[in-house]
Amino acid sequence: MTSPRLVRDLLHEAAQRLLTVHAADGIDDARLQVELLYGLATGLDRVHVIAAGGDTLPAAAVEPFEVLMERRLQHEPLAYIRGKREFFGMTFEVGPGCLVPRPETETLVEAALEAVKAHPGARRLVRVADIGTGSGAIALAVAQHSPNAKVYAVDVSTEALQWAGRNMRRFGLQDRVVLLAGDLAEPLSEPIDVLLANLPYVSTDEFEALPAQIREREPRIAVEGGPQGVELIARLAQQLDAHLAPVAAAIFEVGAGQISWAEELVTNALTEAGRTGLDVRYHRDLRGIRRVLEVRVGYPAG
Template identity: 35%
Template sequence: MSGCADPGGSVGAYLCQAGQMLRAAGIEAPRQEARMLLAHSLACREEDLLRDPRAAVPDEAATRFGALLRRRLAREPMAHLLGQAGFWTLTLETTPATLIPRGDSEAIVEAALAAFDSPARIRRVLDLGTGTGALLLAVLAECPDAFGVGVDLSPEAAALAARNAAANGLADRAAFFCGHWAEAIGGRFDLVLSNPPYIESAEVPRLMPEVARFEPALALDGGADGLDAYRVLAHALPGLLAPGGRAVLELGQGQRAAVEGLALAAGLVPVAARHDLGGIERALVLGEN
């Protein structure tokens, strides 16, 4: 317990040592993550840890904490360790079968809601490459008259999204299917959402370890130029949008012009773009020509 003032197997001692180890491993918020992992191991709230830092940690919880800490030191994502992640107003189950929902993607939800003068205008929603169901379920939570369909190539992802719909009280307004983009989809939708793979193939191994090692390459790799999925989407969208409908696509950094070019060639019109909190153009809104 070098450098830690608290004795033995106390809450404070575990937090201090874990914080030092996480910092040495290059974790950006080591103290916060140490609290999250210990609270999860003790099945308590983080604030409960601060009430009595000298409280003893039971052996069983200490064992759980040690196992989680070793996984985090190997750069496994926190969402995998905790089994969940927050997105919009929802708590979503996460597994290695899908991308972890990120705050940057909330820009897609914001752009989708802003694209209509009223949530009541959004009645039929399609989410292509749904993953955890994050985008679709966030929109459904804001649009009580809407029904949504989520599609993912991964059966595990489609099943996960269905569980998340049930856990958030949205199962009766959402259906999830396994398929390749919109190949098996009929009908037209007021809103089409997608967070497609958009990382250039050569860049995937260079991503931060949490992403490159632990998140599915299928959901990351956008081909040699990062645009493969956008080409498929641009071709499909004109046949999916209802009159007055909108598509909202997540973008990688610097991709707006290229994706707009693909959309225009397919007969779609760029309507708006929205930045994420980091200032990156993250959401592109498209409509019919």
């Protein structure tokens, strides 16, 4: 007599399949991914999926799980399959057409909240812009946590803006968030106190070497920043003086190893435009990488 197949047997086999098929992508959380897919297939939350490990596998769970597994094996990002991603304690709706928010971007949000709080206008209203808003992750996290911020969320992709709009309504932030379509800072029509940007910064060569789930599934326009990676950051640096208020901060997420390059681009552009007393700060992500460049102009000392 053969013993019954258990939920944990299915999960174990599925994790092995994921690891084998996606070997080149260096997946380090295959077990977590299949648990989440099983939860989606059965309506169980993760705690109950884990608790059900020793149970006999319900026949009704197999087909829905296999359908989801097949999508994942075809490199669809887990967040697209689930239709959501947690970021800065908030659950964002995501799908094809917008970048899945990454944990390292929370470093930028933390720096942004500090810059908003320290801005001399903080008692009234601080005008914030998020250039390349994607799902709206940065713009909406800042708006949610800074009640005195008015946030412009800009993107050149109308598909991305649709996701940002959906999330804006989800969090009920329509009264303080304005979505704008267009190139970099061009759509902005009032001076900005805190300008934020997580623009694409992967070089063309690096892009070709990315895991298939990014290269084939997330929008290329959200990932690749040009032949050297920093081209969009360089272009935005040239627009800063025209769009920043006299007292302002500009905060950029950059790729590993790009921070000095970005610093030079931003500080040269501002200095050439006659801005003085620049205060340059770096913020490290959870892996210790200098991930975020902040340049403050005219902020009070402290």
